[in-house]
Amino acid sequence: MAQRRTPLGDRARYWFDSTLSRGASALVGWLVFLCLTFVVPASAVMVWTDPNAPKPLGARLVAVWRLTGETLRLGGATGTPVRVLLSVLLALVALLYVSTLVGLITTAFTERLTDLRRGRSTVLEEGHAVVLGWSEQVFTVVGELVAANANQRRGAVVVLADRDKTAMEEELLSRLGPFGTTRLICRSGPTTDPAVLALTNPAAAGSIVVLPHDEPDADAEVVRTLLALGAAFPRGGTAGPVVVAAVRHDRFRQAASLAAGPNGIVLEADTVTAGLIVQAARRPGLSLIHRELLDFAGDEFYLTTEPAWVGRPFGDTLLAYTTSSVVGLMRDGVPLLGPPAHTPIGARDRLIVISRDDDTASPKDCSEAVEKQAMASGRTAVTGPERVLLLGWNRRAPLMVDHFRRRVRSGSVVDVVADGAEAPVRQALDTGDGWDARLAVRLHRGDVMCLETLRRLDIASYDSVIVLGRDPTPGQPPEEPDNRTLATLLLLRHVEEETGRELPVVTELIDDRNRALAPINPGADVIISGKLIGLLMAQISQNRHLAAVFEELFAGEGPAIHLRPATDYVLPHHETSFATLVAAARERGECAIGYRDHRDVSRGPAYGLRINPPKTERRRWATGDEVVVIGRD
Incomplete structure (x- = not known):
């Protein structure tokens, strides 16, 4: 067999490559x-x-x-x-x-x-916000801090995480868009290294937010970061920036609080999230209100002082602000939400108001807009025992069961559906305490992603259905918990079509981008656990005194947010001002802060919700309308 002859050009190219491979001398x-x-x-x-x-x-x-x-x-x-x-x-x-x-x-x-x-130069800004760590919450926190700086001429947000600086900037820009007058500065390095933390100039910062990452050791990392902050700059007394951190488990909260110092505020993320899910399950539509109050884009909580109110009863202030809603008093650092109308206002008290901005809470009497003849004398019917279906299980589920035990009426039932691969559910449910007489918790073994499992349940008989995703595990794709939740919601939608009944579903998701994919009814309660905690941390970082307000509001055992039938306050199909509802709520010891129009409950983005409307706004109140109030059960 004849040997194939190599072309002259290939041999010349091979010889040239061989000479170059001899080193620098051949190249020269x-x-x-x-x-x-x-x-x-x-x-x-x-x-x-x-x-x-x-x-x-x-x-x-x-x-x-x-x-x-x-x-x-x-x-x-x-x-x-x-x-x-x-x-x-x-x-x-x-x-x-x-x-x-x-x-x-x-x-x-x-x-x-x-x-x-790489982001290794020192930041020379002053009064800036520092965000330490990287997780899905970083987009919420940075976005809210940018929104908070929208009415300022200049602001800065510094992000420090153990990631590439350029990658962080590109990801934040792609998710959040332009930053307006706020300057975004990213620095790269471990948040537990005091020398690296010094790059953010923390001593001159206005606020510092410590985010927990998505790994199992997140709480320990938060504590180490807070200790590193203490080593990076001295902290004493009440001077210095506000430090806001979040941990998942209660056993790390005390250690984190000690490491955060006197200016530190540590949130227990799982407890807050569980409480909000339970509140949304018991009062559908509540998650929309929470999101509205926590978002800087709408109306938020502020503290204001007005010397003219000293010595006067609290009830007089409810109709004294046309474009702001008064909801309580801050007395010696302790919030009094919805106090009795006759409570006198002290010289050191500050009003807790809901307003568009910190400079829009100006007194203007609107009591003349009240029409007493339009006020109703009805009362909301007392609810009986509740039936709740819990589909899925994660580390927050025992906290939810405990919340139900403390709040529901005797004879209530929580049915839990979980498969054998979940956490030791039975051990978490069998607490053996005295609450069992009020709440029966029953475990059903089954796969919530199986249609037959859902068909065996009398889903139409439940007052609310909660869908939970599994806890993320190391090595698992971050979208896996939401994938299971979306699949379960799709099966629930099929069951709704079979039974002909719309189910009051409360869904917990991890990624906010999956909200648009969820096959649920428009305006349904969707709890994005990381997003809610991020919103809460951003609010507290701008005003540390609001931490006590939110803790009182979300605890659920005292004054809380409620949705009541509008016909309990005003006559149905009667046109009157919102000030009339505020006056009617005052007679019941409540603070009215908004309403929900039943005609728009399926239309976004507000789904009929209106928080802090002008007191002079007039509308015809229909039977299906609801009033948003702060008061007790």
Whole structure:
């Protein structure tokens, strides 16, 4: 068999590659050869085509040498061979010197640019917000801090995480869009290193937010970060920035609080989330109100003082602000939400109001807008025992069961559906305490992603259905818990179509982007656990006194947010002002802060909810409308 002949071009290319592989000397040789091959002939053409060139051949060759030397920066000196060699040697030394100097300068600039790219320079801002750590909550927190700075001429948010600086900036920009007047600064490095924390200039910051990451050791990492903050700059007394952190488990909260110092506020994320899910299950539509009050884009809680109110009863203030809703008093750092109308206002008390901004809570009497003849005398019917279906199980589920035990009426039932791969559900449910007489908790083994499991349950008989995703596990895709939840919701939608009844479903999701994918009714309660905690942390970072307000509001055992039938306050199909509802709520010891229009409950983005409407706003109140109040059960 004849051997195939290698083409000449391939052999030449192979030989050329082989010579280059010999190292720098071969590369320099090729450069010299290629330069001379091009420069010498070109120089000769230029000399021979020059009309002023000398006629003798020797003189022309000297001219060619000089032109070649000038082109290659070899001096181009003529004369004896020794003189020519010395000029070439000096040119090579100069070339080596210049090349080395350029290389050193380029290397220094490259290292500096690399440091800047990695985010290793110290921030010189003052009064800025510092966000430590990276998780899904970072987008919520940074977005809310940017919104809080919208009415300021200049602001800055510094993010420090153990990630690439450019990657963080690009991801934040793609998720949040332009930052307006707020400057976003990212720094890269571990948040547990005091030297790295110093890059954020924490001592001059206005607030510091410590985010828990998504790994199992998140709480321990939060405690280490708080300790590193204490080592990065001294903290004493009440001076210095507000430090807001969140932990998942109660056993880390005391340690985190000690590490955070006197200005530190530590939230127990799982407890808050569980409480909000239970409140939404017992009072459908409540999650929309929580989101509205926690979002800087709408109306929020503020503290205000007004010397004219000192000594007057609290009830007088409820109709004293046209565009703000008064909901309580802050007395010596303790919030009094919805106190009795006759409670006198002290000299050191501050009003807790819901307003568009901190400068919009200005007194303006609107009591003349009250129409007493339109006020109703009805009362909300007392609810009986509740039936709740809990589909799925995670680390927050025992906390939810405990919340139900403390709040429901005797004879209530919680049915839990979980498969054998879940956490030890029975051990968590069999508490053996005295609450069992009020609440019966029953465990059903089954896969919530199986349609037959749901069909075996009398779902139409439940007052509410809670769908939980599993806890994320190491090595598992972050979207896995939401994938299971979305699949369960799809099966529930099918069961709704079979039974012909719309189920009051409360869903817990991890990623806010999955809200649009969830096959649920418009305006249904969707709890994005990380987003709610992020909103809460952002609010507290701007006003540390609100921590006590939210703790009281979300505890569920005292004054809380309720949705009541509007016909309990005003006559049905009667047109009157919102001030009339505020006055009617005052008679019942409640603070009215908004309403929900039943005609728009399926239309976003507000789904009929209106928080803090002007007291002078008039509308015809229908039977299905609801009033948002702060009061007791």
